[in-house]
Amino acid sequence: MLICGIDEAGRGPMIGPLVIAATLIDDKDEKKLIALHVKDSKQLSPKQRESMFDDIKKTVKAYRIVPVSPQEIDEAVESEETNLNWLEADHTVALINELKPDKAILDCPSPNIKAYTTYVKKKLTIKCEIVAEHKADEKYPIVSAASILAKVTRDREIEAIKKRIGQEIGSGYPADPNTKAFVEKNYQKYPEIFRKSWESYKALIRKKGQKRLGEF
Numbered sequence: 001m002l003i004c005g006i007d008e009a010g011r012g013p014m015i016g017p018l019v020i021a022a023t024l025i026d027d028k029d030e031k032k033l034i035a036l037h038v039k040d041s042k043q044l045s046p047k048q049r050e051s052m053f054d055d056i057k058k059t060v061k062a063y064r065i066v067p068v069s070p071q072e073i074d075e076a077v078e079s080e081e082t083n084l085n086w087l088e089a090d091h092t093v094a095l096i097n098e099l100k101p102d103k104a105i106l107d108c109p110s111p112n113i114k115a116y117t118t119y120v121k122k123k124l125t126i127k128c129e130i131v132a133e134h135k136a137d138e139k140y141p142i143v144s145a146a147s148i149l150a151k152v153t154r155d156r157e158i159e160a161i162k163k164r165i166g167q168e169i170g171s172g173y174p175a176d177p178n179t180k181a182f183v184e185k186n187y188q189k190y191p192e193i194f195r196k197s198w199e200s201y202k203a204l205i206r207k208k209g210q211k212r213l214g215e216f
Contacts, residue, residue, distance in 0.1 A: 001027045002061070004101035005142030006092050009041065009150035011084070011109065013172030014198040015179065016158050017067040020088065021150035022095040023142055024062040032059050033141040040137040040144055041151035053152045056145045063146075064095050065153050070195045077197035085110045086119065093123040100126055105140050107147070108132040161193055174200035184208050 008020045025033065036055050044052070057063055068091065076087035088109050096104050110116040117132045124130075133139065137147040162169055165186075170178030183204045187194060194201055 001103060002099075002101040003027050003030065003142050004096060004099050004104040005136075005140060005144070005146040006095060006104060007107040007137050007143050007147040007150055008088060008109065009147070009154040010157075010172070011088075012174075013179075014174055014183070014195045014201045015070075015169060015172035015193050016161060017069055017154065018073060018088070019150045019154040019157065020066045020068065020091050020095070021146040021153065022064045022092075022099060023056065023060045023145040023149065024099045024101055025060045025142055025145075029059075029061075030141055033145050036145075038141050038144040038148060040135070041147040043138075044148070046155065049148050049152050049155075052148050056148060060142075060145060062099055063149060064098065065149055066091055066095070067153065067157060070193060073195050074197040077195075085116065089116060089119050090123070093120055096120075096128055097125050101128055103129040103131065105136055105143050106130065106132040107136040107143055108134055165190060174198065180204060 002024060004022055004024045006020065006022045008018055010016060010018045033056070036052055036059065038052060038056065041049055068087070073084065073087065076082050077084055092106060106120070108116050113132050113134070117130055120132070121130055136143040158172060167182070168178055169182045170176040172179055183194065183201060184207070187205055187208070
């Protein structure tokens with residue numbers, strides 16, 4: 001039986017892409033992933049994740065990594081027809097349809113697991129058992145593997161932004177003081193890297209505007 005695991009990284013930050021990854025393996029080979037000591041990416045150090053990245057790609061039967069741009073995220077968040085959960089579900093469906101597993105295990109981003117599962121099943125063009133759970137990346141090695149691929153790719157994307165811009169941007173998360181300072185200074189200079197639909201981003205821009213008014 002072919003099993004697919006799907007997870008994402010970078011859902012909360014206001015800088016950079018959301019990265020969704022899928023890994024596919026024959027269930028009899030899943031022990032090879034266990035031998036690599038795969039875990040939820042949040043339980044591993046950056047060095048550990050990096051060291052596992054290529055080993056996972058060599059061990060699984062197939063994998064796919066999909067970066068979702070800030071612009072695509074903004075369109076979904078500000079749309080009346082969809083939202084961030086359904087955007088992730090749409091990419092998940094595309095990955096399942098492409099990899100054609102017998103069973104797909106999803107780390108569910110929605111609080112409503114039943115609604116998310118129903119949405120995914122309706123859009124599938126293949127026959128596939130869907131298992132959607134919270135914290136699936138902690139329970140299933142195949143989802144842990146996808147979690148690591150997604151997280152390493154997301155971290156590399158952020159490093160690439162830092163290198164291109166040549167300054168400190170922080171983690172990209174709204175609570176990070178370095179990120180806040182960077183957004184306030186550079187929101188007009190590098191608009192393509194920001195998720196403008198984030199309330200935290202909008203609040204910083206409003207604050208910046210108020211500061212400017214107060215300067216006169």
